[in-house]
Amino acid sequence: MNYQANSARYESMSYRRSGKSGVLLPAISLGLWKNFGGEVPFEQSRKMVLRAFDLGITHFDLANNYGPPYGSAEETFGHILKKDLLPYRDELLISTKAGYDMWPGPYGNWGSRKYLIASLDQSLKRMGLEYVDIFYSHRPDPHTPLEETMGALDYAVRSGKALYAGISNYRPEEAKEAISILRRLGTPCLVHQPRYSMIDRWIEDGLLDLLHEEGVGSIAFSPLGRGRLTNKYVLKLEAEESRSSELRLFTELSNFAGNRGQTLSQLALSWVLREGGVTSAIIGASHVSQIEENMQVLSQPPLTSEELTELDSILSHSHIG
Template sequence: MTQRVEFLDERPDPNTPWTPPENRFKRYAYNRVGNSGLVVSPLALGTWYNFGDDTPFQKQRDIVRFAFENGINHIDIANQYGPPLGAAEENIGRILRKDFRPYRNELVIATKAGWPQWLGPNGRLGGKKHLLGSIDESLARLGLDHVDIFYSHRYDPDTPLHETIEALDTLVRQGKALYVGISSYSAQRSREALSIAKELGTPLLVNQSSYSLLNRWIEDELLSDLAQSGAAAIAFTPLAQGLLADRYLQGFEVQRAQRRTYITAEAQSEDNLRRLRGLAAIAAERGQTLSQLAIAWTLRDPRVASTLVGVSSKEQLAENLKALDNLAFSSEELAQIDNFAVHDGGVNPWKVSSEL
C-alpha cells in the first residue's frame, strides 16, 4: 500500500557533507520495469527544462538532492537538453560528482540520442555512427562509465530499423548501458523494434512516450504490445506541457500558454478548458490539485512503470510528489474522468514522428 510521503525541506549547511536520510526508499511503492530486474520510483526527475546553463547550478543541485531525499531514484536526461546542447548532462554530471559518488548504484540514470546534436549528416537520428558516438559523448559529460538506460530518442525513417537496434545492442555489449529503450516510436515501429531486439538478445526494455489525460494514444495498442514483450512504458509530459495545471482554469488568455511553444493554439480551446475544469472538480473531490490528479492517473496502469516530471524548484517537486498520496481510483472515478480525458487534445507535438 502506498505510504504517505513526508518532505524534507531543510537546506543543509554548505560546509557540512550532504547525507540523504536512510529511510529515503521507504516512502512509497516502487515499480518493476516490465519483466526485468530494474526497479524505479513512480516519479522520475526529468531534465528537459531547468537543467541548462540558464538555471543557477545550486538551484539544480537542490532539486536533485531533494528528489533523492524523497525517494526518487530515476533521473532522465538527453544529450541535447540544455541550453546549450549537452548542458543538462554536464550539470547532472557535476551534481553526481559533488554529491552522489556513494549513491551511484542507488540511481537509475537514463539518457538519449537522436535529435540534432552536432553538424553534418551523422549528427542526428538512428544510424550506428550517431548512436555510438553520442553515448561516448554523454558518458564523458556525465562522468560515468555506463548509464542504466540509453534510448533511441526518435525513429529514423531513413535508416533500417535493424541498424538502430543493432547499435543499441552493441553499446549494451560494450558495457555502456545496462538496458536500452526507444522513445516516441509508434506502436507498429515499437513492435518491429521489439522483434529485432528479441532476435539479437537485446534488453530493449522501455518505450518512453508522451501520455496524459489529453493525450491517450498509447492505450490503443502500444501498452498491450509492451506488456506482451515484457517491456513497459515510461510516460513523459503527464501534465501536457503544463496545460494540466490549476493556472489555466481561469482561461488561457491571461496565462503563459502563449509563451510556451508546445502549448499550441489548438490546445487552447474551449473544449479543453471545459475538460480542465471538469477534471479539476474530480481532483478536488479526491483532495488533489489538477496536476496531482493528472500525475496519479498516468500511474494507474501497471504497464506504465514511471512518469517523468520536470520542475523549476524543489517546492514544485514537493507538490508533484503529493500525487503519490492517492494513487487508487475507483471505477466510478475512472468513468467520470473518461468524460473529460481524450485521446487527442492537441497537446502531442510528437504525434507525426510517432506515426512514422
C-alpha cells in the same frame, strides 16, 4: 557541508517492475529536459535533484540535447554527481538518449550507428560516468534500417557503456519490430518511453497492449500535458478569457481534482499511474516545491473505477489534444 542522503528516502516511494526484467522503476522519475541546463543557476538544479533523491526518486532521465544549450543538462547532472551523489551511484538509475538534433553535419542526428555511439561517448564524458543504466534510441529514423539502430543499442550494452537498451517515441508497429530485433540480438528492450497524459492517449491504441505482451516496461513523459494539466495553466486561461472550450475542460478537471483533495497535476499523475497505466511517470520541475507536490500523489487514494469512468466522460466531450 557534504551531502548526506535522507535515511528514510525509500519509505514513501513505490517501485514497479519494468516489464519482465529485474529492474524496479520508481513510480515517479525526474526528467532533466528543461530547467537543468546551463541557463539555470547550478544551485537551483542541485537542490531539485537532491530533494528528488531524498524522496526516493532514483531514476534521472536525460538526453544528449537537453538544456539549453545542448549537452548542458548532462554537464549539470555530472557536476551534481561529482559533488554529491557519487557515493550513491549504485542506487541511481541514470538514462540518456540520442536521436534528435545534436551537432552540425550529417552525423549529428537521427539513428545511425555512428551518431548513436558517438553521442553516447559524449554523454558519458559530460556526466563523468563509465556507463549509463539505460541508453535510448530517442526516435525512429525513417531513413536508417532499424537493424542498424538496434544494433547500435546492442553494441552499447555489450561494450559496457550501458546496462540496458530502451526506445522512445516509437509507434506500435515500429516498437514491435525494434523489440523483436533486440531480442534476437540478445539485448532485450527494457523499456519504452512514450508521451502520455489524460489529453494525449495515443499509446492506448495498441502500444500499451504490445508492451505488456512483450514484457517491456513503460515510462510516460509529459504526464502533465506539457504543463497544461496544472492549476497554474487553468489560472492562465481564466486571465486570458479566451479559448473557452479549453477553459471549460481544464476547469472541470481542476474541480474534479479539488473534490478529491488534489491539485490538477496530482490528478493527472494519479490517472497516468492507475492500474493498467504505465510503469513510471517522468515529471519536470523548476522548483523543489513542485517535486514535493507531485510526490504526494503516492500517498493519496487511487482513482476508483467510478472516478475513472467519470473522467473518461469528461475527456470524451473534449477535442483537446
